[in-house]
Amino acid sequence: MPDLFNLKVFKDDLIMELSKKCTAISTAPFGGGVIEAKHIVFHRVPENFDKEPNKVACDIIRKFHLDPSSTIVFLTAMDVASEYVKVEGSVGDLKIGVVATVGLRNPVTLGYGKYHKAPSTINIAAVINNKLSPNALVEAIKTIVEAKVEAIRCVDLRCGDRVAIGTSTDALAIATLGEGRALKYSGQLTEIGKLLSKLTFKAIMKSCESSGYSPSRDLLKRLSERGIDMETLVEASLKLFIPWKGMNREKARKTIRKYLKLLSRDPNISSLVMASARLDEDARIGLIPGLSKEDYLKDPVYLVADEILGMALALYINGWNGLFEYYRYDREKPGVIKRLPPFMDDVIAAFIAGVTSRIYSKGLEERP
Numbered sequence: 490m491p492d493l494f495n496l497k498v499f500k501d502d503l504i505m506e507l508s509k510k511c512t513a514i515s516t517a518p519f520g521g522g523v524i525e526a527k528h529i530v531f532h533r534v535p536e537n538f539d540k541e542p543n544k545v546a547c548d549i550i551r552k553f554h555l556d557p558s559s560t561i562v563f564l565t566a567m568d569v570a571s572e573y574v575k576v577e578g579s580v581g582d583l584k585i586g587v588v589a590t591v592g593l594r595n596p597v598t599l600g601y602g603k604y605h606k607a608p609s610t611i612n613i614a615a616v617i618n619n620k621l622s623p624n625a626l627v628e629a630i631k632t633i634v635e636a637k638v639e640a641i642r643c644v645d646l647r648c649g650d651r652v653a654i655g656t657s658t659d660a661l662a663i664a665t666l667g668e669g670r671a672l673k674y675s676g677q678l679t680e681i682g683k684l685l686s687k688l689t690f691k692a693i694m695k696s697c698e699s700s701g702y703s704p705s706r707d708l709l710k711r712l713s714e715r716g717i718d719m720e721t722l723v724e725a726s727l728k729l730f731i732p733w734k735g736m737n738r739e740k741a742r743k744t745i746r747k748y749l750k751l752l753s754r755d756p757n758i759s760s761l762v763m764a765s766a767r768l769d770e771d772a773r774i775g776l777i778p779g780l781s782k783e784d785y786l787k788d789p790v791y792l793v794a795d796e797i798l799g800m801a802l803a804l805y806i807n808g809w810n811g812l813f814e815y816y817r818y819d820r821e822k823p824g825v826i827k828r829l830p831p832f833m834d835d836v837i838a839a840f841i842a843g844v845t846s847r848i849y850s851k852g853l854e855e856r857p
Contacts, residue, residue, distance in 0.1 A: 493586040493616040493666065494529075496575065502549065503531040503569040505588060505614060507664055510559055514626050515662035517612075519546035520561030523626075526664050527559040529614045531569045531590050538566065561662045563612040567592045572699070574692045580680050582669060584618045587688040591696035596646050596653035610658040611637060613689060617681065620667040625675040629663045629685060632675055636686040640693035644702045647714045650830075651770070708753040708762060715766065717825055717837065722749055725824030726841045729817055733852060741848075748844045752806060758840065761802045765795070765836040773830070788831045799835030806843025810850055814842035 497504040506528055513526035519542065520526065532549050534540075546562035549555075567590045577586040592609030613633055621629065638654050646653040676682045697703065701710075709719055726745045732738060752758055768777070775782035780792065796819075803815035818826065818838040826838050 493577075493584060493618060496588070498570050498573075500570055501533040502553070503573050503588070503590070504553065505529040505616070507616060507666070509666060511664050511666045512621075512626070513561065513662055513664035514630065515561045515660070516630075517561045517563050517660045517662055518542040520662075524561070525559055526561055526662070528553075528555050529561045529563070529588075529662055529664070530555070531563045531565065531573065531588070531612060531614075533569045534564050534566060536566050538564070561614075563590070563610070563614070563660055563662075564658075565590050565592055565610045565612055566594075567609065572696070574696045576688045576692045576695070578684050578688050580684050582619075583681055583684065585681070585684050585688055586616045587613065587685075587692050589613045589689075589692040589696060591693055591700065593646055593656065593697070593700065593702060595656040595658060596648040597655060597657045598648040598651045598653050601649060601651070610656050610660065611693065612659070613637065613661040613692070614664070615662070615685060615689070616664045616666065617685070618666045618668045619681065620669055620671040621665040621675060621681075622671045622673050625672050625681070626663065626665060629675040629681075630661065632677060632682045632685050633661055633663070633689050635677065636689035637693060640690045640697070643694065644697045644704055645711070645714075646697075646702065650715065650773075708759040709749065711763065711766075717829075719746065719749065721825045722837075722841060725818075725826055725837075726845055728823030729821060730845055731849075736852065744848055745844055748847055749840075752840070752844060752847075757805060758802065758843075761798060761805075762836050762840060765798055765832040768794070768832040769830040772832070785831065792831065795832045795835040798832065799839040802836055802839035803842050803846075806839070807846040807850060810846040811839075811843045814846035814849075815839045818842045818845075 491508060493508055495506045507526060510525050510527045514523050515521050530549060542564055549562060550557050550560050569590055573588060573590050575588050590612045594609035615633060641653055641655060672681055677686060723742055723745050727741065730741055732741055771777050772780055772785040773782060799815055799819060800812060803811040815838060818841055819835060826834050829837055
């Protein structure tokens with residue numbers, strides 16, 4: 490089966506030269522809509538990019554002597570030369586190739602997001618050998634977007650306190666080389682839809698892995714993405730920490746940081762913390778049976794599951810000492826704990842209490 494496209498890599502540009510001029514549909518900043526395409530360009534722009542996209546695209550087209558009427562141009566702050574992903578697959582006489590550059594610093598969710606100065610973007614280009622009907626060509630957009638959103642969900646990319654659905658500047662292009670009979674549909678239950686989804690998902694996941702967004706990234710990184718970074722945890726710990734001779738505040742800070750890193754590697758601790766995060770997400774939209782989202786936001790007295798999770802975590806980390814320390818932090822809610830939702834405030838209080846009580850226990854062991 491002949492190649493779908495030829496890939497050329499330059500310092501700031503990645504150029505897909507299609508095996509022939511063909512119909513494409515695109516949401517890219519240049520070459521958007523339906524066009525007869527021959528080239529698809531991924532161009533790297535500076536992180537402080539503030540120029541007119543069309544002008545930049547035209548400059549690139551002139552530089553490489555391309556035809557502006559048949560060229561699609563994506564813009565991104567990613568290093569396109571080293572950070573692109575290419576995947577291909579086939580089923581019978583159907584063949585699809587997907588090229589993607591995945592930047593995740595500008596996440597959005599439904600109706601919410603903050604613009605990041607660096608246009609960090611998910612750009613996806615798919616080339617299909619088969620001919621697609623107009624309906625199938627448009628439906629392929631939906632299929633790619635569905636796969637993209639699922640990949641983003643699987644890496645738990647955050648936008649504030651919610652799961653992101655992508656970035657604010659995501660773009661895609663789909664080119665069909667027009668071979669064989671026209672495929673009428675391209676949804677998830679069709680052969681082309683299944684393959685297109687699989688390849689899109691694989692490309693995004695592979696890129697996420699290489700850029701530090703592996704699904705298995707550590708607990709402290711996952712908490713940081715939710716606005717609870719290491720220093721925030723340390724400061725909350727120090728609010729109620731009781732130093733002793735030989736343990737001044739600076740030494741306490743370093744010791745707390747050390748124990749937070751150590752305990753965050755425990756999968757049992759991670760399980761309880763992330764379970765609490767999921768419970769808050771579900772409760773916020775009314776997905777917990779018997780608990781309306783209105784009641785949840787009031788943190789009602791009959792909701793004790795959050796306390797049970799906190800107690801379980803504290804006991805697991807340092808037994809009764811951890812539990813009684815948890816009561817102190819849960820009662821006072823120092824620092825970040827005060828602004829956390831019902832489940833997470835108890836579990837983070839328990840995590841911190843487990844750390845500080847472990848330090849106290851260690852101090853007792855080392856007494857002369």
